Every structure is written in C-alpha cells, then in structure tokens.
Amino acid sequence: MTDSILLITVDCLRADHVGGYGYARDTTPNIDALIQRGTRFQHAYSNGPGTRFGFKSIHGGTYPLRISGAGLPRHASKTIAEVLREQGYQTGGFSDNPFVSSYFNYNRGFDYFIDYENWIGDSSDMKLKDINRFIRQQVGPTIPKGRIYDILKAGYDSILKYIESTGANANSNDEAVVDQALNWIAEANDSDKPYFAWVHLMDAHHPYGYFPEHRHALNIPTDREHIRMPSVDPGNPPSEILVDAYDTNIRNADAHVGRLLREVEGDPTVVLTADHGEELGLHNRFHKESVYQSMAHIPLVVDAPQFDASESDATVSLIDVPTTIARLADANVPESWDGTDVRDRTNENTVFLGFENSEGISTAVIHCPWKYMCQQDLLTTSPETELLFDFISDPVESQNEIETAEGVYQKLQDKYQNYINEIKGNRLEAERDLWDPSKDLSKTVQESDNDVPSETPEGIDQRLEDLGYK
The missing domain is CATH 3.40.720.10 (Alkaline Phosphatase, subunit A)
Incomplete structure (x- = not known):
C-alpha cells in the first residue's frame, strides 16, 4: 500500500x-x-x-x-x-x-x-455573503436603473472591495x-x-x-x-x-x-x-x-x-x-x-471529449496536434456542425481545416463515430435529469426512480445563484 x-x-x-x-x-x-x-x-x-x-x-x-x-x-x-x-x-x-x-x-x-x-x-449572525446576497437580490431590484442606481451600485461595490481588501471573499x-x-x-x-x-x-x-x-x-x-x-x-x-x-x-x-x-x-x-x-x-x-x-x-x-x-x-x-x-x-x-x-x-494516444446539456451534445476527438469537434442534437443523430483544428499552430482555433486536411478529418471522424457507437450501447442512468439554469433543481429527479428524494436541499439553488449559474 x-x-x-x-x-x-x-x-x-x-x-x-x-x-x-x-x-x-x-x-x-x-x-x-x-x-x-x-x-x-x-x-x-x-x-x-x-x-x-x-x-x-x-x-x-x-x-x-x-x-x-x-x-x-x-x-x-x-x-x-x-x-x-x-x-x-x-x-x-x-x-x-x-x-x-x-x-x-x-x-x-x-x-x-x-x-x-x-x-x-x-x-445566527448575518455573514458577509448574506449581506451581499440581500443587497443584490432584495434591495437592488427595487431601485430603478438610473443615476441613483449607479451611485448606490458604485458605493456597494466600493464596500465589497474594502471588505475583501482584508482578505475576505464574499462568495x-x-x-x-x-x-x-x-x-x-x-x-x-x-x-x-x-x-x-x-x-x-x-x-x-x-x-x-x-x-x-x-x-x-x-x-x-x-x-x-x-x-x-x-x-x-x-x-x-x-x-x-x-x-x-x-x-x-x-x-x-x-x-x-x-x-x-x-x-x-x-x-x-x-x-x-x-x-x-x-x-x-x-x-x-x-x-x-x-x-x-x-x-x-x-x-x-x-x-x-x-x-x-x-x-x-x-x-x-x-x-x-x-x-x-x-x-x-x-x-x-x-x-x-x-x-x-x-x-x-x-x-x-487519442482523447475523447463530450457532454450533453439542454442544447444538445458537444464532442471532440483529440489526436495531437489535431482536434475534430462536432455538435449534434442527440447521440442518435448525425453531426450538424463539424470543425477541425491544428491547435498547436492555431491555438485560438480559428482556422477550420476540414477541407485542407481531408485525411486527418476522415481518420478522426471515424474515431468519433466508433466512440459514439460504443457510448450509445453502454450508458448509465443517473437519478437526476439534465439541469439548465431555467430549472428548479427539485424538478431534476427522474420520474422513474421513486427512491430518490425530490425535495431540493436548502440553499442549493441559492448557492448556484451566488456562483452565477442562475
């Protein structure tokens, strides 16, 4: 050991x-x-x-x-x-x-x-981030945009900067x-x-x-x-x-x-x-x-x-x-x-990237220095958008090389298809459904699993909002 x-x-x-x-x-x-x-x-x-x-x-x-x-x-x-x-x-x-x-x-x-x-x-005391949240959510929306709002916001930001200058972080x-x-x-x-x-x-x-x-x-x-x-x-x-x-x-x-x-x-x-x-x-x-x-x-x-x-x-x-x-x-x-x-x-070695969100499925195949990227609606549909980059010579990934590097494109596209086919045949089901900022987390429980509590834990949506997710 x-x-x-x-x-x-x-x-x-x-x-x-x-x-x-x-x-x-x-x-x-x-x-x-x-x-x-x-x-x-x-x-x-x-x-x-x-x-x-x-x-x-x-x-x-x-x-x-x-x-x-x-x-x-x-x-x-x-x-x-x-x-x-x-x-x-x-x-x-x-x-x-x-x-x-x-x-x-x-x-x-x-x-x-x-x-x-x-x-x-x-x-029991109101902490810094609680004050921050109260001002941002309860006070801020009640003040119409304009000169007064700008003055108050500048003052609020200055207070936070002063407090955080001591080493604290409000979030x-x-x-x-x-x-x-x-x-x-x-x-x-x-x-x-x-x-x-x-x-x-x-x-x-x-x-x-x-x-x-x-x-x-x-x-x-x-x-x-x-x-x-x-x-x-x-x-x-x-x-x-x-x-x-x-x-x-x-x-x-x-x-x-x-x-x-x-x-x-x-x-x-x-x-x-x-x-x-x-x-x-x-x-x-x-x-x-x-x-x-x-x-x-x-x-x-x-x-x-x-x-x-x-x-x-x-x-x-x-x-x-x-x-x-x-x-x-x-x-x-x-x-x-x-x-x-x-x-x-x-x-x-080849590396596969991929995730599914409310907008569809984004994937990539990396075989240095090349990266093939694609976007599709579902795992069962064909790519709607395809890109190929040499990310070593083009680190900001601005030049699509599909037409100029057809051999590389075909090789990585084949690897992508094999990856997707393998994933489709062997998926695990999480109890919580896909999440996006418009959803209440209490709605993310798969209806088929009655063993999972659907009640949202106290403060989870609030914490996500603090971090800018909602």
Whole structure:
C-alpha cells in the first residue's frame, strides 16, 4: 500500500494561465513549486469541460457522455473513493460547489464528506455573503436603473472591495474548506491507515473577489477597474479588466493550495488538476461549457515517489486520474472505468471529449496536434456542425481545416463515430435529469426512480445563484 493521497482540484483553472505551463504572469507560485517536484502533463484535457461533466470523470472514471443525466448514479460502477475505501483507506471529501455535492451523489465512498450545506445557516449572525446576497437580490431590484442606481451600485461595490481588501471573499469558503480538510487529515494521520483526501477550491470561479496584494503582485495598475461578474462579447479577445480579475483570483486559489501543501502533515502523494478551464469570450459567452481549448485544456500534476520531476508530452485526460490514483494505491481498477494510468499514455494516444446539456451534445476527438469537434442534437443523430483544428499552430482555433486536411478529418471522424457507437450501447442512468439554469433543481429527479428524494436541499439553488449559474 502506498502513501496517503491528496487530490486537489481547482475550479475553472486554464492550463495556459498557470506559470508552470508557460504563462508570463506569476499567477501560481505554489502550483509551480509543485510542478518542479512532480510530473507535469502538458497535454491534459477535461473529458467534459464544465463542472457538471468533468467530475463524472474525476470521481467516476468514465466519459461524461456515458452517464445520462446529472451527477453520479447512486449505485452503478464504483467511484475512486469507494475503490480506495475498499483498499483500506480513510476517505474525506471537501467541496463548496453544489454541482459536486451529496445531492448529486458525489459523497459516494467518502467516510467524511463536507459540501456547500456545511456553510449554510451555521451562524445566527448575518455573514458577509448574506449581506451581499440581500443587497443584490432584495434591495437592488427595487431601485430603478438610473443615476441613483449607479451611485448606490458604485458605493456597494466600493464596500465589497474594502471588505475583501482584508482578505475576505464574499462568495467563497475556500479558506474554511482548507481548514476542514487539514483538521480531518490531522485526525486521519493518527490512524495506522493511509487516507485519501479530495479538496476542491473555488476561488478562481466568479464572482471575482478583490485582492489588492495579488493585484500588486501581478503589476495591475491601481486605478484599473475591478470586475466581479463578467459579461463578454463572444468572438473578441478578453479585456484587460477581465484577465486581471481572473488571474488575481487564480493567484488567491493558488494561495490556498500553498497553505494546504505547507500545513498538511506527512508527505502524501499529491495530484492536482482542474475540472475545466475558463471561456473568456473568444468562442462563447463567459463561463460557457465547450470543447474548445479555453475550456478543455487543464493542468495535471502528479507528485509521487513513482513519478519523476519532469514534463510529459503524453495526451491524457481526467478519466485517467482515478485509474492512476488506484494504481498508486495498489487497488484493482474497475473494468467499467474508461481511463488508463497516465504512465501508460503517450503522445500518440487519442482523447475523447463530450457532454450533453439542454442544447444538445458537444464532442471532440483529440489526436495531437489535431482536434475534430462536432455538435449534434442527440447521440442518435448525425453531426450538424463539424470543425477541425491544428491547435498547436492555431491555438485560438480559428482556422477550420476540414477541407485542407481531408485525411486527418476522415481518420478522426471515424474515431468519433466508433466512440459514439460504443457510448450509445453502454450508458448509465443517473437519478437526476439534465439541469439548465431555467430549472428548479427539485424538478431534476427522474420520474422513474421513486427512491430518490425530490425535495431540493436548502440553499442549493441559492448557492448556484451566488456562483452565477442562475
């Protein structure tokens, strides 16, 4: 049995905004230090570039399209936490994102699991984010747009900036998440059994907090505007204001990574990755899930005794993460998992991306340096839109090469069809239906499953609204 294992996931972290992946700004000094100690995978991808989809791969070891509906099925297949618990590990999970909560069955296999509900109504005092929410939802809509509204909004934003200048973040509980994780790990270390801890950090996710120390470190002019809830015009490069806010919040998430790694007891194996990147507006509206590089290309770092301090050009994806962790723990890998140990991957491997939302099905096949992308209504229908990019020579994916690289197009289109055919014949049914912002979560329960409570947990829709999903 190997050492204890710490899995860190950072929401919305694009690989090309990480210093250790070549970004010019010093956004990630702590992650960069981890990269220096471990193996960095240059070509790592989210199989479902969006939180609702990417964690199906991270925890369930499967392609997101293989699971019909939202979240993990309650009983089908095994999660990485279940595999490690059977192997004798203590298991703890810590997350403040409602999409990876017990409501969507992400508590499967965890002895100790803390999600967003832990920070709802745990104090009789009105907390900062409660005040923020009250003003935004109850006061703001009652004031007509105009000069008075603009003056009050400017004052409100100034108050939030002042409060957040002290280190608080009105919409994040990452500091508390790390506190909970460190406390649990300290107790777990008193046992003679190793542990598996998963810690998910949200500070790179909007609404963006105001952190003057990080803005200073990134040489952002003091008079430059701060943006909390971005809105972009798709098709244009992101503004400096948006990039500044995103980078600043990445650096704050990185600070939580640094504290976690400094204060964790023992010397656990560390795996760090992201569920997806961030769409800053070049292809779609802000934070819109897609299979473009902006959302799909993520960091993946493994710091373990079995891994050298090196860079790997293997093409890997999130489905490989649980398989790799299971192998490090000398555990049996479930046959139902789709991934491979990253040590067995090469740059000749093909990666499949795909997810289903209310708009249809988006898929991609990556065989470096090529990416074939398509959009279709259902798994049973033909692609309506097809694109082919050489994302190495064309990193912004602007030149469709289908007509100029017909051989590559046909090869990847065939791989796509084989992938879709295999997925169609072997899908798992989640108890919760597809979700979109217009739906009340209480309506997402599959009618055929009477064993699943349909009542929405207190605060889940509210938390999703805080994060800009509703």
